[in-house]
Amino acid sequence: MELANAKAIIMAGCAIGAGLSLIAGIGPGIGEGYAVGKACEAIGRQPECKSSVTSTMIMGCAIAETTGIYGFVMGLLLMLLAPNLFIGKL
């Protein structure tokens, strides 16, 4: 009974943690939206720079995405790896 309770608590903790780790997606969302908005402004001001602005923006967006990806990877690890890791030891 004790062991089953501990397992249930671990599973629940991992699931809640995985859900919470996806909050990290907020930051890149705001950041990328801001970057795209600024890029649109820049293109509106200087339409002849469109191609270089667009490529720089995509590059920057992909790098800004990194923190969100970290959250996703952590969520994945919590879902797939952590339960086996802890429950295997019990």
Added chain:
Amino acid sequence: MDSISITGAKIFFEIPIFGGIPITETQVNSWIVMLAITILCLVLTHDLKVRPTSKRQIIAEWIVEKVTGLVSGNMGERFTYYAPFICAILGLSAFSSLSSLLGMYPPTADLNTIAGWAILIFCMITYTKIKTSGFLGYLKGYTEPFALFTPFNILSELGTPVSMAFRHFGNIVSGVVISTLVYAALASASTLLFGWLPGILGKIPFLQVGIPAVLSVYFDLFSSCMQAFIFSMLTMLYIANAASADE
């Protein structure tokens, strides 16, 4: 409803030395990718002439010109000799990710592959740093701006390969996971909507036709090429940065 499973690479067999070295799908698929790139290179560079007469040679020259221009534009003229390495990283990453279009398990969806590349690049960065400022100068670089910063400098140094590996891995694997989830969701949705149709007609997953292709264009085509480009871009920037740290 079918249960969905998101699995890692399958283990094909184990080499029975050193306690068993597993040969996984990742390794086999990256061998296939390497073979494909080698064959492509052989085909493109076969029978070169001073005046290009074939379309093949024009494509090969275009690739060399573009990569050389990219490298010398981002790293400076004196680092143009890095162009073959950058092109190799770019091609290997792009082809590995794009292999998921053929239904293969993409080698870049395994953290080990990209961690290997990131460690290689970390060694190159460290080598460049030691070469530019000497070993003592390299060690002294950790105490900039003053000695209290040493732990943070070490941490940020170790963070470079980790962040490079996780960025690439996370992008590819998020595509795999989301595609699998959407595929499963469409299957159960079409069972729900069209399950009442008689006979075999009710068993065809109508919603799975076409809709996953849109996702595939973004995750497989766009994201793969983007991540390959970003990985090689960051490699260039880090190495160029390491060389110019002392000036």
